[in-house]
Amino acid sequence: MPLLEIKDLHVTVGERPILNGLDLVVNKGEVHAIMGPNGSGKSTLAHVLAGKSDYVATGGSVTLDGEDLLAMAIDERAAKGLFLAFQYPIEIPGVATMTFLRTAMNAQRKSRGEEELSTPEFMKRVREAAGKLSINQDMLRRPVNVGFSGGEKKRNEILQMALLEPKLAVLDETDSGLDIDALKVVSDGVNRLRSPERSMIVITHYQRLLDHIVPDVVHVLSRGRIVRTGGKELALELEERGYADYQEEAA
Amino acid sequence: MPAVDETVEQVRSIDVDQYKYGFETEIETEKAPKGLSEDVVRFISAKKDEPQWMLEWRLEAYRRWLTMDEPTWAKVDYPRINYQDIYYYAAPKAFVAPKSLDEVDPEILRTYEKLGIPLREREILAGVQRPDGEGGGSRVAVDAVFDSVSVATTFKEELKKAGVIFMPISEALREHPDLVRQYLGSVVPVSDNFFATLNSAVFSDGSFVYVPAGVRCPMELSTYFRINERNTGQFERTLIIADKGAYVSYLEGCTAPRRDENQLHAAVVELIALDDAEIKYSTVQNWYPGDAHGRGGIFNFVTKRGDCRGPRSKISWTQVETGSAITWKYPSCILRGDGSRGEFYSIAISNGYQQVDSGTKMIHLGKNTTSRIISKGIAAGRSNNTYRGLVSAHRRATGARNFTNCDSLLIGDKCGAHTVPYIEAKNSTALFEHEATTSKISEEMLFYCQQRGMSAEEATALVVNGFVKDVLQHLPMEFAVEAQKLISISLEGSVG
Numbered sequence: 001m002p003l004l005e006i007k008d009l010h011v012t013v014g015e016r017p018i019l020n021g022l023d024l025v026v027n028k029g030e031v032h033a034i035m036g037p038n039g040s041g042k043s044t045l046a047h048v049l050a051g052k053s054d055y056v057a058t059g060g061s062v063t064l065d066g067e068d069l070l071a072m073a074i075d076e077r078a079a080k081g082l083f084l085a086f087q088y089p090i091e092i093p094g095v096a097t098m099t100f101l102r103t104a105m106n107a108q109r110k111s112r113g114e115e116e117l118s119t120p121e122f123m124k125r126v127r128e129a130a131g132k133l134s135i136n137q138d139m140l141r142r143p144v145n146v147g148f149s150g151g152e153k154k155r156n157e158i159l160q161m162a163l164l165e166p167k168l169a170v171l172d173e174t175d176s177g178l179d180i181d182a183l184k185v186v187s188d189g190v191n192r193l194r195s196p197e198r199s200m201i202v203i204t205h206y207q208r209l210l211d212h213i214v215p216d217v218v219h220v221l222s223r224g225r226i227v228r229t230g231g232k233e234l235a236l237e238l239e240e241r242g243y244a245d246y247q248e249e250a251a
Numbered sequence: 252m253p254a255v256d257e258t259v260e261q262v263r264s265i266d267v268d269q270y271k272y273g274f275e276t277e278i279e280t281e282k283a284p285k286g287l288s289e290d291v292v293r294f295i296s297a298k299k300d301e302p303q304w305m306l307e308w309r310l311e312a313y314r315r316w317l318t319m320d321e322p323t324w325a326k327v328d329y330p331r332i333n334y335q336d337i338y339y340y341a342a343p344k345a346f347v348a349p350k351s352l353d354e355v356d357p358e359i360l361r362t363y364e365k366l367g368i369p370l371r372e373r374e375i376l377a378g379v380q381r382p383d384g385e386g387g388g389s390r391v392a393v394d395a396v397f398d399s400v401s402v403a404t405t406f407k408e409e410l411k412k413a414g415v416i417f418m419p420i421s422e423a424l425r426e427h428p429d430l431v432r433q434y435l436g437s438v439v440p441v442s443d444n445f446f447a448t449l450n451s452a453v454f455s456d457g458s459f460v461y462v463p464a465g466v467r468c469p470m471e472l473s474t475y476f477r478i479n480e481r482n483t484g485q486f487e488r489t490l491i492i493a494d495k496g497a498y499v500s501y502l503e504g505c506t507a508p509r510r511d512e513n514q515l516h517a518a519v520v521e522l523i524a525l526d527d528a529e530i531k532y533s534t535v536q537n538w539y540p541g542d543a544h545g546r547g548g549i550f551n552f553v554t555k556r557g558d559c560r561g562p563r564s565k566i567s568w569t570q571v572e573t574g575s576a577i578t579w580k581y582p583s584c585i586l587r588g589d590g591s592r593g594e595f596y597s598i599a600i601s602n603g604y605q606q607v608d609s610g611t612k613m614i615h616l617g618k619n620t621t622s623r624i625i626s627k628g629i630a631a632g633r634s635n636n637t638y639r640g641l642v643s644a645h646r647r648a649t650g651a652r653n654f655t656n657c658d659s660l661l662i663g664d665k666c667g668a669h670t671v672p673y674i675e676a677k678n679s680t681a682l683f684e685h686e687a688t689t690s691k692i693s694e695e696m697l698f699y700c701q702q703r704g705m706s707a708e709e710a711t712a713l714v715v716n717g718f719v720k721d722v723l724q725h726l727p728m729e730f731a732v733e734a735q736k737l738i739s740i741s742l743e744g745s746v747g
């Protein structure tokens with residue numbers, strides 16, 4: 001059953017067309033990898049799904065669970081189960097990570113008509129999820145992402161994903177900036193969240209992430225379109241041959 | 252429901268109307284003739300049944316004021332005020348100072364109820380004695396000032412037992428004339444500045460507090476000011492004295508109806524702390540700020556100054572400024588006693604077309620005096636927000652220390668934040684530290700929060716609360732929650 005359905009999507013950023021007729025179907029429980037050269041539009045896809053304001057869909061449609069995603073506000077999309085792990089997580093001075101997590105969780109619960117989490121319940125969930133990602137209490141007390149190392153920021157993204165339990169997670173280069181050990185921690189974290197009810201789109205440049213998070217489908221994005229789709233072996237082929245073929249094709 | 256909780260609850264329940272205090276109370280009033288003259292000054296003094304010296308004092312102020320010019324150095328821009336077009340005195344008609352709350356005009360009581368201000372002693376008392384013993388000590392004695400007169404003061408008896416005097420200044424002039432005479436104008440002299448001098452001539456009411464030597468005031472004291480009448484200025488005068496070793500915490504709150512015209516508020520607050528005494532003065536200023544187009548709103552020109560007169564005394568100002576069309580306000584400390592300490596914690600928020608020029612002065616006169624300034628300015632909409640601060644050390648003030656931290660947060664790109672620090676050190680042992688930052692709530696920050704499920708308002712409130720929390724923690728507990736909510740309300744409509 002399709003969870004995400006993108007049809008002929010056209011997106012411009014400040015007059016400039018970036019996505020030019022992108023089609024993509026992600027079924028429930030599947031993990032799709034999107035690879036492609038720098039500037040091909042991978043982050044643009046992630047941002048337009050999340051609803052960032054300067055990214056304008058000029059044509060096509062996107063549905064999540066059959067609902068028109070593009071018609072929803074940013075926070076509404078989040079409450080419907082869309083999560084974006086940022087390529088460059090944002091720093092928020094003065095706001096303790098703990099406070100941020102709690103505000104986010106309760107905001108989503110509120111818009112779904114659920115009760116706020118009690119303090120002990122919240123603490124229990126955070127402690128468990130943080131422990132699995134080797135995030136210590138001290139980090140949770142610090143302001144969101146401020147002074148975090150590259151690896152800590154990425155782990156913090158996965159922590160949020162674990163706590164918010166999305167239906168569809170889009171991970172934008174979550175492997176960049178990670179050392180080998182951190183890559184293992186993060187991918188284990190992601191793998192634990194794989195379930196028949198949850199789909200993921202993993203944007204990456206490197207096969208090594210896909211060694212850990214083994215995708216069901218691999219796509220190549222070039223010049224704003226999906227130009228090839230295959231199984232996990234496609235990633236290996238790309239690693240060997242680069243993108244030269246696809247840049248030709250798209251031209 | 253306990254009154255304080257109720258207050259918080261009421262503040263919480265507003266989401267439609269940004270300024271919920273904008274209603275007007277229908278009540279018959281008695282006014283002085285419009286405009287300012289010696290006769291009006293005499294009228295006010297006579298209404299209050301004041302001693303002759305007080306009338307002389309006022310008249311001197313009035314004559315001085317005639318020779319003074321309105322200051323223009325602040326970064327605020329407003330149409331000329333016509334001082335002859337203002338009523339300087341308005342009192343609920345047939346007003347006789349009430350002996351108990353039951354004698355207060357029910358319309359006025361309803362007004363305070365609507366404002367969420369706890370006036371009923373019984374309710375407040377009910378609020379304290381929580382059976383589970385949780386959150387005790389939230390008793391607050393209130394003095395309520397409606398236009399030009401004080402209409403109710405609560406907990407008088409209990410305070411009296413502790414020896415604390417807490418009453419309208421007009422009453423103190425009759426009951427404790429010597430105390431008032433000794434201290435009035437001793438911190439802010441009659442001719443201090445244009446607005447303070449005006450206040451000295453026409454001030455109508457305000458609170459008087461005297462805490463005797465060695466006494467720790469058994470509860471929070473607070474005054475709520477309400478401007479109700481049209482075309483009426485409010486000129487209140489507050490005088491607080493903490494005698495040797497005494498401690499008092501005092502809070503003031505203020506609101507006004509929504510009106511198209513501008514109204515003038517020119518208050519004077521004087522604090523005196525004798526040896527080893529401590530005064531903590533908190534303000535939640537929420538005068539009507541004007542509408543979305545910058546029409547109406549209060550012109551708030553206020554002189555607040557504390558004198559750490561005795562050695563090791565301490566004065567601490569905490570302010571949350573969210574209202575007024577124009578704010579001109581510099582709560583200051585004169586650190587006269589050796590080893591005395593001054594503190595200034597400020598959150599100043601401007602939205603719409605509001606203009607804020609606020610800050611503090613720390614004047615180090617005594618040896619080993621210390622001061623600390625934490626200022627958080629938040630500008631949104633088309634507002635302008637200026638921090639103006641002076642730290643000075645005089646020749647005798649060896650070992651003076653100051654730490655200043657002054658941060659500005661911008662929301663949107665049509666507002667402005669400015670920092671104007673003045674530093675003067677006349678001796679080489681003074682050590683002054685100054686830190687300042689300006690940051691912006693960026694699109695990126697909001698997007699990140701919204702992607703996690705928060706609305707734009709929730710996201711802004713989260714970031715702003717993070718920004719102000721260092722100051723918020725200096726407010727008395729009961730008011731911190733209220734202030735936090737007020738901050739969110741005053742920033743509504745600033746994003747998206």
Ligand SMILES: Nc1ncnc2c1ncn2[C@@H]1O[C@H](COP(=O)(O)OP(=O)(O)OP(=O)(O)O)[C@@H](O)[C@H]1O
Pocket residue numbers: 013014018036037038039040041042043044045054
């Ligand atoms: N906010 C923006 N303003 C202007 N141009 C933008 C903006 N966002 C993206 N672009 C442009 O759109 C194109 C696609 O960018 P995008 O970030 O989607 O690429 P990407 O595939 O994620 O690249 P990388 O692999 O380097 O992360 C680039 O040419 C980029 O400069």
Ligand SMILES: [Mg+2]
Pocket residue numbers: 042043044087172173
């Ligand atoms: Mg990218």
